[in-house]
Amino acid sequence: MQLDVHRYPRDTCVVLVVLGDLDLAGAPRLRQAVVSETATGIRHLVLDLTAVDFIDSTGLGVVVGALRRLRAHDAELSLVCPEPRIRRVFEICDLDRVFTLHATLDDAVPAGGSQ
Amino acid sequence: MSSASRPVGSVEIAVPPTPEYLQVVRAIVGATAALDDRLQPGRVADVRLVVSEAVTNAIRAQATVGVAAAIDVRCDLVGDRIIVEVADHGPGFDPSAVPDLPEVETPERLRHESGLGVSLMHQLADSAQFESGPGGTIVKLTFVVGDA
Numbered sequence: 001m002q003l004d005v006h007r008y009p010r011d012t013c014v015v016l017v018v019l020g021d022l023d024l025a026g027a028p029r030l031r032q033a034v035v036s037e038t039a040t041g042i043r044h045l046v047l048d049l050t051a052v053d054f055i056d057s058t059g060l061g062v063v064v065g066a067l068r069r070l071r072a073h074d075a076e077l078s079l080v081c082p083e084p085r086i087r088r089v090f091e092i093c094d095l096d097r098v099f100t101l102h103a104t105l106d107d108a109v110p111a112g113g114s115q
Numbered sequence: 116m117s118s119a120s121r122p123v124g125s126v127e128i129a130v131p132p133t134p135e136y137l138q139v140v141r142a143i144v145g146a147t148a149a150l151d152d153r154l155q156p157g158r159v160a161d162v163r164l165v166v167s168e169a170v171t172n173a174i175r176a177q178a179t180v181g182v183a184a185a186i187d188v189r190c191d192l193v194g195d196r197i198i199v200e201v202a203d204h205g206p207g208f209d210p211s212a213v214p215d216l217p218e219v220e221t222p223e224r225l226r227h228e229s230g231l232g233v234s235l236m237h238q239l240a241d242s243a244q245f246e247s248g249p250g251g252t253i254v255k256l257t258f259v260v261g262d263a
């Protein structure tokens with residue numbers, strides 16, 4: 001499975017659900033989706049990585065780039081990343097010190113408001 | 116599986132230098148490595164990750180010089196080792212000159228969206244060797260498997 005990105009609004013944020021392999025083949029699709037959201041003046045973006053089957057350093061680079069873009073627009077990025085095999089790649093690269101890897105969407109965005 | 120029946124052999128594939136083939140490489144190399152039942156599932160995931168990193172670097176290297184030749188990927192099961200080799204026809208690089216990334220918690224780090232691949236290969240494989248010259252680069256990644 002290559003990469004697919006589904007978008008939906010939730011409270012005051014937008015959730016991008018990422019499905020498939022986040023590698024050199026899939027990275028451009030997610031990067032473009034993030035750029036499009038940033039251009040709308042979004043305040044809080046959530047990347048839901050629950051259905052990501054594989055991530056490598058190229059995929060991590062897109063997530064790091066998303067954080068940089070959103071911060072440049074005074075916006076916030078949250079990650080939902082419950083799968084141990086995906087969390088491990090963040091941990092190996094020490095990026096778990098940069099991102100909070102939420103286990104569920106409710107943890108990342110409590111119902112009724114954007115944290 | 117007894118040690119007498121453990122697989123010994125090689126798989127070789129020639130991959131077009133395009134990102135769409137990364138998934139194929141991971142599937143074939145990962146499945147080949149998993150034939151050795153001494154390799155824990157987490158280590159199979161490591162094999163899949165490092166071969167993806169090596170082939171990604173190969174694709175990028177060849178793209179910089181417009182070379183369309185296939186990238187050669189090989190996976191050998193030999194004794195207590197699984198050896199993955201990736202050979203490209205890019206311009207080569209100096210492995211000792213790969214710069215360290217800024218500290219992960221500094222704002223400077225966010226400017227770097229790439230550069231982790233070689234570091235990951237060194238961290239996850241038991242041995243990561245790079246032979247590079249004007250004709251291309253050969254990455255040799257070795258995993259040592261112990262008796263289960």
